[in-house]
Amino acid sequence: MKTLTVRTKARSLAGYDSYINLANHLISTNRKSHPTPPAPKKVMDYPVQFLTAMAHELRNPLTNINLSVGMIESVTKNDDLKVYLDIIMRSSIRINDLITELLNYQQEENMPAAQYSVHQLLDEVLETAGDRITLKHIEVIKHYAIQDCKIKMNRLRMKIALTNIIINAIEAMTSGKGILKLTTKSVYGKYFIQIEDNGCGISKENMKNIFKPYFTNKQGGLGIGLSTTYEILESDHVEIDVKSKEGEGTRFSLLFDKNYQYGVFE
Structure with a gap:
């Protein structure tokens, strides 16, 4: 069976066993020859007043959820049930945090990029997805480079991009x-992140559409996760390869690219 990629013709996995080969492939690929999917509409294209109102409305049911969970925890002695109640509470807190991030998005967008640790950012994403990983009993394998790398980035935007990839993998x-395997490497003065899963894979028909806004084959999916990831990585000059x-x-x-990162080890 041929390997599928969104950026090159189908080829075997063996050609990519070497990180050097993959780096050469990414560096030499003429990105202009590949059509860029239309970028999803940015959050801040909508009126700030509307976002504020929606945030208020979303927080109302969250408060009810938190109160209900607290009531159940106070009367139950079932430890197994408490595990799931803790997950509900953490998820509720996460939604509230996301609402806050949404409201602060314009301010974050206008802030200059700063240096952040790649390994710390990946670990933050894993922590965010921790409950899903636990519930599905997924093994996480980290092959991090001995020395960390600090890349100049907008932390919130890059965290969104990496979270979407990892959630899709889960x-x-x-x-x-x-x-779930996470690998970091230094290649030719550039920094390389690889996220790999042993899931169902992507068909040839769907591969060409994975970065298109609103495309999804998941029940209940919105089709905006990977399109948002693509828009973020492209705007930050990050080369992307998917197979x-x-x-x-x-x-x-x-x-x-080395022009957009600092503190790269040799």
Whole structure:
């Protein structure tokens, strides 16, 4: 079976076993020859007043959820039930945090990029997705470079991009059999991040559409996660390579240009 990629013709996985080969492939690819999917409409295209009103409305049911969970916790002695109540509470807190981030998005967008640790950012994303990883009994394998790298970035935007990739990987894997691999490397003065899963993979037909806004084959999906990721990475000059095999898994490779990163180890 041929390997599928959104940026090159189908080819075998063996050609990419070397990080050097992949770096050469990403560097040499003429990005102008590949059509860029239309970027999703940015959050701040909507009136700030509308976002504020929606945030208020969303927080009302969240308050009810938190109060209900607290009431159940106060009367139950079932430890197994308390585990799931804790997950509900953490998820509620996460939604509230996301609402706050949404309201602060314009301010974050206008802030200059700063240096952040790649490994710390990946660990933050894993923590955000921690409950999903636990519930699906997914094994996480981290192959981090010995020395960390600090890349000049907008932390919030990059965290959104990486979170979307990792959440998609989690959702694609079978409960109890999933393996999520995170790899970081230094290649030719550039910094390389690889996110790989052993999930269901992506079909050839769907591969060409994964970055298009509102495209999804998941029940209840909105189709904006990967399109947002693409818009963020492209605007930050991050090279993207995706390859997948149906029934075997998917691998996202990101290459950060040296002109946009600092503190890269040799």
